[in-house]
Amino acid sequence: MGALDHSAPVVAQLPMVALLGNPNCGKTALFNRLTGARQKVANYAGVTIERKEGLFTSPDGRPFRVLDLPGAYSLSAHTPDEAITRDVVAGLREGEQSPDVVVCVVDATNLRLNLRLVLEIQRLGLPMVLALNMVDVAKKRGIEIDADKLAVELGMTVVETVAVQNGGEKSLLRALDAMWPLHQVKVQPLAAIDAVPVEQTQREVRRILAAVSNDFHDTGNLSEKIDDVVLHPVLGPVILALLMFLVFQAVFSWANTPMDLIKDGVGGLGQLLATHMQEGLLRSLLVEGILGGAGSVLVFLPQILILFFFILILEDCGYLPRAAFLLDRLMGGVGLSGRAFIPLLSSFACAIPGIMAARTIQNPRDRLVTIMIAPLMTCSARLPVYALIIAAFIPEREVAGFMSLQGLVLFALYFAGIASAMAVAWVMKRGMGSQHQHPLMLELPSYHWPHLRNLGMGLWERAKIFVSRVGTIILTLMILLWFLSSFPGAPEGATHPPIYYSLAGLLGRGLEFIFAPIGFNWQICIALVPGLAAREVAVGALGTVYALSQTGDELAQSLAPIIAGSWTLPTALSLLAWYVFAPQCMSTLSVVKRETSSWRYPLLMAGYMFALAYTASFLTYRIALALSGA
Numbered sequence: 001m002g003a004l005d006h007s008a009p010v011v012a013q014l015p016m017v018a019l020l021g022n023p024n025c026g027k028t029a030l031f032n033r034l035t036g037a038r039q040k041v042a043n044y045a046g047v048t049i050e051r052k053e054g055l056f057t058s059p060d061g062r063p064f065r066v067l068d069l070p071g072a073y074s075l076s077a078h079t080p081d082e083a084i085t086r087d088v089v090a091g092l093r094e095g096e097q098s099p100d101v102v103v104c105v106v107d108a109t110n111l112r113l114n115l116r117l118v119l120e121i122q123r124l125g126l127p128m129v130l131a132l133n134m135v136d137v138a139k140k141r142g143i144e145i146d147a148d149k150l151a152v153e154l155g156m157t158v159v160e161t162v163a164v165q166n167g168g169e170k171s172l173l174r175a176l177d178a179m180w181p182l183h184q185v186k187v188q189p190l191a192a193i194d195a196v197p198v199e200q201t202q203r204e205v206r207r208i209l210a211a212v213s214n215d216f217h218d219t220g221n222l223s224e225k226i227d228d229v230v231l232h233p234v235l236g237p238v239i240l241a242l243l244m245f246l247v248f249q250a251v252f253s254w255a256n257t258p259m260d261l262i263k264d265g266v267g268g269l270g271q272l273l274a275t276h277m278q279e280g281l282l283r284s285l286l287v288e289g290i291l292g293g294a295g296s297v298l299v300f301l302p303q304i305l306i307l308f309f310f311i312l313i314l315e316d317c318g319y320l321p322r323a324a325f326l327l328d329r330l331m332g333g334v335g336l337s338g339r340a341f342i343p344l345l346s347s348f349a350c351a352i353p354g355i356m357a358a359r360t361i362q363n364p365r366d367r368l369v370t371i372m373i374a375p376l377m378t379c380s381a382r383l384p385v386y387a388l389i390i391a392a393f394i395p396e397r398e399v400a401g402f403m404s405l406q407g408l409v410l411f412a413l414y415f416a417g418i419a420s421a422m423a424v425a426w427v428m429k430r431g432m433g434s435q436h437q438h439p440l441m442l443e444l445p446s447y448h449w450p451h452l453r454n455l456g457m458g459l460w461e462r463a464k465i466f467v468s469r470v471g472t473i474i475l476t477l478m479i480l481l482w483f484l485s486s487f488p489g490a491p492e493g494a495t496h497p498p499i500y501y502s503l504a505g506l507l508g509r510g511l512e513f514i515f516a517p518i519g520f521n522w523q524i525c526i527a528l529v530p531g532l533a534a535r536e537v538a539v540g541a542l543g544t545v546y547a548l549s550q551t552g553d554e555l556a557q558s559l560a561p562i563i564a565g566s567w568t569l570p571t572a573l574s575l576l577a578w579y580v581f582a583p584q585c586m587s588t589l590s591v592v593k594r595e596t597s598s599w600r601y602p603l604l605m606a607g608y609m610f611a612l613a614y615t616a617s618f619l620t621y622r623i624a625l626a627l628s629g630a
Ligand SMILES: Nc1nc2c(ncn2[C@@H]2O[C@H](COP(=O)(O)OP(=O)(O)OP(=O)(O)O)[C@@H](O)[C@H]2O)c(=O)[nH]1
Pocket: 021, 022, 023, 024, 025, 026, 027, 028, 029, 030, 040, 041, 042, 043, 044, 045, 046, 047, 048, 049, 069, 070, 071, 072, 133, 134, 135, 136, 137, 161, 162, 163, 164, 165, 316, 451, 454
């Protein structure tokens, strides 16, 4: 699906189909199937948190607009993402009418839970189709639903769909065509729906269920058997810890070969340019600025993909909500709800989707605290910084015969982020005054094998995001930095490399006053500045700065050995500690501003994270210095 031009009058005229249903029933999978889009699909509730629009054409050649919406349990919204769904169907959004057709998607394995919303939506009076989704799973489990009877009971078309199978959407497309021409309808106000008592709806649900489905007993359910082990009070946390540990080990031990390949490629290209080009500014821009800068970030692609390989599998198979359950107690201890788990986990990719996912949290204070600590989770932009410093300073040694020391250090850094997030949450909750805890109400989806297509698509998306960041923002900053680092040139009789006298050098030396107490030299200070825009730029910036700092004719070699030769261990550790907190990320701060509609919280966030980063680096540096006897 290409980008939609919403202003195009032709598109705005098309009939609008809205996909509605409980969380995790397969709306987005169906949306992707209809439109060819690649919205995120995963096996837990609350994946979609925004309204997404696409286009498709029915078999009769009728073009439609289609909306994917956040899942909702009911139209009386409890969370900000449910409110989006309610407002869209009720036509309460500015400049938008109710959809022309509602496709109510239900999980056929969980009709009991899903029917309530169907009945609620039906009262709105909009033209409606019921998509009985996941019938493949239902059949396997011996659940029989009489679709024809259900259609009679509800008075609407009922079709069976399998959103994850090629062609699994055909029946729905035919049903949409059959609805044309649409009758004019009058949409009922939400108040009319809220007026119906819940008990009445529940009675209705029970009656319909009894009429249309077999009274199946789902004994020996495999998911439950797995949960006996995975949610076991002792085994559960052990399995979770082992899983996390395995991930970080793999990030280092699997990545070597592909990283070397990229490194060799970039290095070879630099060599080629260096031998075939005249010495001069252009060569310096290409070799030191672009290859030394952007190239040194690109090298981390394999590690990022390995990390996401695991995250995507865990997301798709249904393990994540279990982890939320296991950690609920722990998170409750610091005043967070288990609901915060998934937003926080998303923050390991990037704090921005994490902060947006906090919309699924009902309690405003819980939501705020979750937003405030999300950037303490180690986002993937920090991975290159960590990996670079670890590769340079931590020896490639085995611990206890099977663990790599480098992986262990990486694990410790991630852990430090989590631990400090918990500490900050505790302090913030204290500051807001104590309040009672809400029990965690999370649906545990059935386990299923990860779909290879989802996995491939997810990795592809990740690779695209990373490479396009390298090609756009990182490259631009690198070129800018190269200019600032190359002009003005060195004066007569200079004793330092030219960069020392450049604008960037001046800036770095100015900042050194602030950062010298925590062990940062002027080169690191320069790198911190473009790191404000994107954290991984710090790595590229170090690449450029050190390439330009090389005296003589040495070509930009691998960054790790250069920094290993020019920093002390306390400096390296201090920089690692800095990046556990790394207050600088403009895009995160602007999303916090948007999600909280106030400047107060982004400012507070920047302030507290800077203070933490400085303190942590100071302590790390001083202690490391004392221990190394300097
Ligand atoms: N076997 C099977 N799996 C399905 C089907 N439809 C969806 N899934 C899986 O069910 C899970 C949830 O799918 P999503 O499309 O993310 O569900 P959603 O309704 O958009 O969920 P939210 O955005 O959280 O409201 C994913 O793991 C899908 O791969 C289906 O028809 N059959």
